[in-house]
Amino acid sequence: MNNKNKNKDDNWKVFFALFFVIFVDVIGLCIVFPIIAPLVYDVHSSLLPAGLSLTAKNWIYALLLALWPLCLFFSAPILGDLSDKFGRKKVLLSCLFGEAIAYSIGAAAISMQSLSLMVISRIIAGIFAGSQPIAQAAIADISTVENKTRNMSKIVLATTLGVVLGPLIGGFTANSHLFSFFSYATPFQVATVIALLNAILLLVTFKETHIVQHKLKVKWMKSIRLFTDAFKSEKIRVISFIFFLIMISWSIYFQGLAFFLIKEYAFNTSKIGFFYGLIGIASAMTLTFGMNLLAKKIKQEPILFLLGLIAMIICGILSSFSTAIYLQCIAAVLGAFGVAITYTLSLSFYSNSVGEGKQGWIMGISGSLSGAGWAITALAIGPMSGIRDNLSFVTMLISAVACTIILLFSMKKIQRKIDS
Structure with missing residues (x-):
C-alpha cells in the first residue's frame, strides 16, 4: 500500500x-x-x-x-x-x-x-x-x-x-x-x-x-519529410490542407495583431498584453467548458468544425472592416473560440485517419504543418504591413473562407472516417 x-x-x-x-x-x-x-x-x-x-x-x-x-x-x-x-x-x-x-x-x-x-x-x-x-x-x-x-x-x-x-x-x-x-x-x-x-x-x-x-x-531532415508526407498520403491530404489553412489563418491574425493595435489605436505594451490575454482567456474557456457543452448538442464533429470556421470568418470580417475597439475585442474572442474548436477537432480527425501504430507519425505531421504555417505568415507580415495595416486580417478571412469551402466539399468523406 x-x-x-x-x-x-x-x-x-x-x-x-x-x-x-x-x-x-x-x-x-x-x-x-x-x-x-x-x-x-x-x-x-x-x-x-x-x-x-x-x-x-x-x-x-x-x-x-x-x-x-x-x-x-x-x-x-x-x-x-x-x-x-x-x-x-x-x-x-x-x-x-x-x-x-x-x-x-x-x-x-x-x-x-x-x-x-x-x-x-x-x-x-x-x-x-x-x-x-x-x-x-x-x-x-x-x-x-x-x-x-x-x-x-x-x-x-x-x-x-x-x-x-x-x-x-x-x-x-x-x-x-x-x-x-x-x-x-x-x-x-x-x-x-x-x-x-x-x-x-x-x-x-x-x-x-x-x-x-x-x-x-x-x-x-525529419521535419521536411513530415511536411511533405502530409500532402502525399491520400488518407490525410484533405485534412492536411484544412489544418494548414487554419494555421495560416490564425497565425497571421495572431502575429499581425500587435502591429495593428499600435498603428490603429496607439496601444502600449500593457494594453497589447491585455488584448492577447483576452484571446487566451477565450481559448481557455472554450477548451475547458465550451467544447464539452457543444459536443453534447452537436453530435457530428464536421458540423462542430464548421461552427468553429464560421466564428473565424466573422472574426476576419470584424477585424478587417471595423474600427471600433469593442468590435475588435469581439472579433478576438470569436477567433479564439473558432481556432480552439478547429484545432482540437483537426487533431481528432488526424488521429482517426490512421491506426494506433502511426499516432506518433501523425502528431509529428500536425506539428510540422503548424510550425511551417506560423513561420510563413510571420515572414509575410513584413511586406503586408507596408501595404495596409489590416492586410493580415484580410488574409485571415480569405484563408478561413477557403478552408470552409474545402470542408463543405469533403464533409461526408471526413464523417465516414470518423464513423469507421
Whole structure:
C-alpha cells in the first residue's frame, strides 16, 4: 500500500514538472508578442538605429517573429529523436537551459541596444522550444490507460494558461509607467528565471520515463519529410490542407495583431498584453467548458468544425472592416473560440485517419504543418504591413473562407472516417 502511494506521489511530482515545462514553452512564445512590435516601431526604443525606414522596420519585425517558429519547425522532430535515443530528462533539461540562455541574451540585447543579439536570442529560443512534444511523450510514458485522457487534457490547460499569462507578463512587465525599473528587458529576465526554476524542479523531481535507444538513428531532415508526407498520403491530404489553412489563418491574425493595435489605436505594451490575454482567456474557456457543452448538442464533429470556421470568418470580417475597439475585442474572442474548436477537432480527425501504430507519425505531421504555417505568415507580415495595416486580417478571412469551402466539399468523406 505504501509503495502504491509512493508511486502515485512520485508520478504527481513528475507530472507537475512536465506540466510546468509545457507552460514555460508557451509563455516563451507568447511573452514576446506584446513586446516585439513596440521594440521595432516605438520611437523611444533604442534597439534599431534612428532614422531607419518603415520598410526596413517591417522586415525586421517579420524576421523577429519568424525565427522562433522557423527554428522550431526544424528542431522539434530532431529533439524528439534525441529524447528517444538519450532519454527524456537529458533533452528536457537541455531545452530548459537553452531557453534560459535565449531569454537572458534577449534581455542583454535590449540593454546593449543590439539587434544582432536579439536575432541570436530568437534563434536559440526556437531551437530549444521543442521541449513541449517531449514533455507530452513523457506524460504518456507515466500515464495508465485509465488516466491517459485526463492527463492529456491537462496539457491543453498548461497551454492555455501560458497563452493567458504570457502576454500579460510580457505586456505589464515591459511598461515602465507601472514601475520605474520595468523595461522591455524585464519580460525576458522573468522568463529566464521561470526557465531556470523549471529546470531545477525537473532535475529534482523527474525520474526517467523512457527506455533509451542508443542505437536509434537521428533523422536530421525529419521535419521536411513530415511536411511533405502530409500532402502525399491520400488518407490525410484533405485534412492536411484544412489544418494548414487554419494555421495560416490564425497565425497571421495572431502575429499581425500587435502591429495593428499600435498603428490603429496607439496601444502600449500593457494594453497589447491585455488584448492577447483576452484571446487566451477565450481559448481557455472554450477548451475547458465550451467544447464539452457543444459536443453534447452537436453530435457530428464536421458540423462542430464548421461552427468553429464560421466564428473565424466573422472574426476576419470584424477585424478587417471595423474600427471600433469593442468590435475588435469581439472579433478576438470569436477567433479564439473558432481556432480552439478547429484545432482540437483537426487533431481528432488526424488521429482517426490512421491506426494506433502511426499516432506518433501523425502528431509529428500536425506539428510540422503548424510550425511551417506560423513561420510563413510571420515572414509575410513584413511586406503586408507596408501595404495596409489590416492586410493580415484580410488574409485571415480569405484563408478561413477557403478552408470552409474545402470542408463543405469533403464533409461526408471526413464523417465516414470518423464513423469507421
